[in-house]
Amino acid sequence: MPRFPHPAPENLRRDARPLLGRTALVTGASRRDGIGYAVARRLAAYGAGVYLHHHVPHDAAQPWGADPEGPEGVAAGVREARTDPAAVVAHGPGDLTDPTAPAELVATAIAALGTGRLDILVANHALSGHDGALDRIDVAMLDAHWATDTRSVILLVQAYARLRAALPARPPGGRVLMLTSGQDLAGGMPGEMAYALAKGALASATRTLATSLADLAVTVNTVNPGPVDTGYLDGEAHDAVAARFPSGRWGMPDDPARLLTWLATDEARWVTGQVIDSEGGFRRG
Numbered sequence: 001m002p003r004f005p006h007p008a009p010e011n012l013r014r015d016a017r018p019l020l021g022r023t024a025l026v027t028g029a030s031r032r033d034g035i036g037y038a039v040a041r042r043l044a045a046y047g048a049g050v051y052l053h054h055h056v057p058h059d060a061a062q063p064w065g066a067d068p069e070g071p072e073g074v075a076a077g078v079r080e081a082r083t084d085p086a087a088v089v090a091h092g093p094g095d096l097t098d099p100t101a102p103a104e105l106v107a108t109a110i111a112a113l114g115t116g117r118l119d120i121l122v123a124n125h126a127l128s129g130h131d132g133a134l135d136r137i138d139v140a141m142l143d144a145h146w147a148t149d150t151r152s153v154i155l156l157v158q159a160y161a162r163l164r165a166a167l168p169a170r171p172p173g174g175r176v177l178m179l180t181s182g183q184d185l186a187g188g189m190p191g192e193m194a195y196a197l198a199k200g201a202l203a204s205a206t207r208t209l210a211t212s213l214a215d216l217a218v219t220v221n222t223v224n225p226g227p228v229d230t231g232y233l234d235g236e237a238h239d240a241v242a243a244r245f246p247s248g249r250w251g252m253p254d255d256p257a258r259l260l261t262w263l264a265t266d267e268a269r270w271v272t273g274q275v276i277d278s279e280g281g282f283r284r285g
Contacts, residue, residue, distance in 0.1 A: 004035060017083050018265040020047030022173050023118055025109040027096070027156070028125030029069045030054030032077055035179070035228060036124040038253035041081040042261040044089060049119065050078055051109035052091035055125070061130055068141040088113050096125060096152035097144075103159035110163065117167055120175045120264045121160045123153045131194045149198035153178060157220075164216050174218030175264045176209065178202050179226055179256075185277065203275045210273035219272035221263050225256030226278055 024043045029036030029052040040050045052075055059066040071091050079089045090112040094105045110118050117229055127148040130141050157176055164174060182202045183189050183196035190196075203222055210220040228251040259278055262268055 017047035018267070019043060019120075019173070020084055022047070022048045022120060022264075023051075023088075023110075023113040023115050024120035024122060024264070025051045025053065025103075025106065025118055025160075026122040026124055027053040027094075028055070029078075029091075030056055030059055030071060030074060030236060031064075032069075032074055033064070033067075033253065034124075035225060035256055036122070037074055037077065037254045038257035039122055039260050040078045040089075041082060042254070042257045043120065043122075043264065044087065045081045045083055045222065046077050046261060046265070047084045047087065048264075049084075049087040049113045049115070050089050051112050052078065052089070053094050053096075053105055053109075053125065054091060055093060055095055057095075058128070081189075096156070097147040099151075099155065102152050102155035106156060106159040106163060117171060118163065119171065119173045120177070121156060122177045122260060122264075123156055124179050125152070126179070126199075127195070131192045132182050133191050134193050137193045142197070145194040145198040146201075149195065150201045154205070157213075161213055161216060161218070164218065170217040171264065172217065173264075174213070174216060174267075175231075176213065176218060176220040177260050177263055178206065178220075178222040179225060179260075180222050180275065182226065182277075185224075206275050207273040214272070219263075220271065221268075221271060221273070222275045223260055223263070224254055224275070224277045225259075228253055230254060 026036050026040045028034065028254055029040050031037060033091045040052055054071045056066050056071065075089055075091045082089065092108055094101050096102055106118060110116065127145050130144050131137065132141065136263050159177065179188065181196065183200045184203060188196060206220060206222045213220055263271060
């Protein structure tokens with residue numbers, strides 16, 4: 001007899017819809033070229049209902065611009081990926097730099113999803129630009145990145161945890177997934193000081209948040225997706241990044257989406273408190 005029981009053969013086969021009946025909130029899902037959209041589509045393909053948060057003014061102010069079909073076009077692409085026709089795919093705006101907005105967003109998502117609970121929180125949003133090297137950053141840059149990239153995420157997790165604690169039972173599948181960057185690898189991100197500091201705070205908080213939410217049957221993990229082609233570079237700069245991957249190509253939004261969505265499934269229920277660098281063999285510096 002083996003010392004430990006082995007899974008039965010049927011338990012070795014993957015469920016095609018491992019998130020059936022569960023619900024998710026994905027922030028920063030306003031562009032079909034983005035990671036948030038890719039994550040939301042995979043969650044829906046795995047059977048989950050999904051609420052998409054967007055802040056279109058942020059994208060509209062960037063060189064890449066807002067999605068030409070707007071938030072409804074983004075939501076339509078997620079609905080197209082659903083494997084459960086009854087799963088809700090809804091969306092709504094939110095400026096998460098407002099200290100009251102994170103809790104309001106969680107409550108709005110729960111109401112829209114219609115199950116009375118939220119199982120999966122994917123904090124994907126971040127501030128682009130308004131940054132610089134050490135000799136260029138100022139108080140406004142530091143505060144803007146802190147408010148968007150760090151404070152709003154912690155407030156989202158707080159609101160999620162409070163609502164989960166109020167449930168009469170602890171349903172399975174509680175997941176908090178955050179995204180960080182390459183601030184802790186090689187030479188760091190000296191040209192994006194404010195962003196690196198804010199994302200570094202999330203990485204450092206991961207283990208503490210995991211311990212804080214363990215009694216609520218929630219796992220907390222953070223993923224560094226590495227350089228992902230979301231349309232923010234082109235020309236020679238784009239080619240130079242691709243050349244630093246062993247594969248000779250950029251990461252695509254669905255690459256980190258596969259990892260993040262797996263972390264949301266029961267297969268990953270034993271993984272918590274981890275900061276996972278998924279940059280592969282990308283060479284920084």
